[in-house]
Amino acid sequence: MPPPNTPEEGLVATTTLALRPFVRGEPASSAVDLRALEYEGIVDENLICPICRVAFVAPIITACDHVFCHKCIVQAHALNPVCPVDRLPLKLASETQTAPKIVHNQLDNLMVRCPNKSRGCSLVVARSLVDNHVIRYCDKTLIPCPHPSCEQSVARKDSGKGCLHYDAKCEYCEQVHQKADLKDHQDSQCRNRKKNCGLCKVEVVRHKQDEHMKECPEAETPCRFAPFGCTRQMSRKHLEVHARACEYRVVGPMGEQLAELRAELGVLQEKDRLKDRRIKFLENKGFPMPSTSSTDTMGDMSLSETPANTENAPYESRDQYFLSLFETMESKVERLSSALNEVEGRHSMMLFNETLPIKDQLTEIRSTMGVLGMHVRWLMNFRLQERGRVGTGSPNVPGSLTQENSNGSSLPRRLSDTLRENPPRL
Incomplete structure (x- = not known):
């Protein structure tokens, strides 16, 4: 029976499409139905959707601080446009948003069983990885x-x-x-x-x-110290009793330790051979070793170099070959990054050296303009003062001129004469 406020499939298709541009956090298409997963352990009640009663799938938080699955709240809102918890009016377009990141992280860390458990897969994996496991790796x-x-x-x-x-x-x-x-x-x-x-x-x-014969207690099995000289064979259920009394039990621990050391030595030798193959391949057929001169810094940054024939690569598998390519590309990226940093530093110094004289010239121009402005202001003030004095004495000018002319005296003094007697001071 469907949970409350949850309509049947297909009844809210129009509403869902209409709200798609507004409601963020809609789950992307997945090969796994997250609602049908079987969780390992008990899921925290705070991570359970109050509508479908399973762990949140693409959780949405409302303005009233309630969290729901994206699909559940859309379907419930189509039946009744209120919050399913407190029954307050709710607008999906403006009053909902994606739940906080911490909620998504908690959901991603939940441990779930592989959906192919019925086919034999017993893997338990984090919920964030189950989709990738099913699509790429699960053999069921x-x-x-x-x-x-x-x-x-x-x-x-x-x-x-x-x-x-x-x-x-x-x-x-x-x-x-x-x-x-x-x-x-x-x-x-x-x-x-x-x-x-x-x-x-x-x-x-x-x-x-x-x-079953590998575990049958009655199957004839050699002593575990057989590699060290014991030739006894007996049923599997008597092996432990025989091991405690076996004559070769003294050399057993030393032999086991020696076998472990030999196994480790074999692994190290194999790694050494693989590295030698990679080095020879990179030196002879693959990517040439870069030059240390500064003139060739950018010349060896070409990322388009690839071996001409992958079949002739001295590797036992394609994975090893592609790993060598990845390591080479990684070294080229590192060299390219260092070269870009060096170029960026050079450009910064060039820009600083070119802008420094310009800044000095601008400072000098500003100083000159300040001096010129000061002179202009002084001259304008002086001119205004002179015009004020001339305007004050102008009513007596005609009479004085007539009297002086009638008496035969000289003309009024000129402005230039006054300036010569009292020169302006800066």
Whole structure:
């Protein structure tokens, strides 16, 4: 039964499309249904959606500080435009936003079981990684059949066996099933799938009898000190008792330690061989070693150099070859970054050296303009003062001129005469 305020699928398609530009945080398409995941342990109640009662999927927070799954709040709002918790009016376009980052981080860190658990995958992984695991790595994931004319699906682990969608007869019950389903039939459906072990009389699945023999307590097994000289063989359940009394138990720990050292030595030798191959490949066929001269700093930064023939690369697998390419590209990127930093420093110094004289000239021009402005202001004030004195004595000028002319006296003094007697001071 659907949770409250949750309409059926398809009833709110128009509303969802209408609100798509406004509601952020809508989940992207995923190969895994996050609502159907099985969580490892108990999920915190604060991370449970109050509508669907599962862990949040693309959580949305409202203006009233309530968090819901994106899909749940959109569907609930289509039925009733209120907050499903406090029943207050709610506008999705303006009163909702993506939940805080801390909520997303907590959800991503939840541990979940692989959705292919029913097919045999027992991996427990963080929820943020489950989609990538199912799409790329899980060998139980169903993928299209490799045969071009077959449209059915096959498990990823069986993709290298070719098309398995043909009829095959079960060797235990004579029933006909497709080859891809025959193993599942023999594991859980075949009526003759079980038999008793001939040694321990335990009921086992027929086609897994070889696996059972590796654990059967009655199977004949050599002593664990056989590599050091013990030739005794006995049932697996008596091995521990024999090991405590075995004559070679004294040299056993030393031999085991020596075997571990040999294994470590083998690993180190293999790494050394791989590094030698990479060095030879980079020196001879791959990327030439860069020159240390400054004139060739930018000349060896070409990222378009690739080996002409990848098949001749001295590596045992393509992964090793591409790893060498990655290391080479990484070194080139580092050299390019250092060269760019050096160029940036040079340009900064050139710019500083070119702008420094300009700044000095601007300072000198500002000083000159200040002096000129001071002179202009002084001259304007002096002119205004002179005009004020002339305007004050102008009413007596005609009479005085007439009287002086009648008496035969000289003309009034000129402005230049006054300036010569009393020169202005700056």
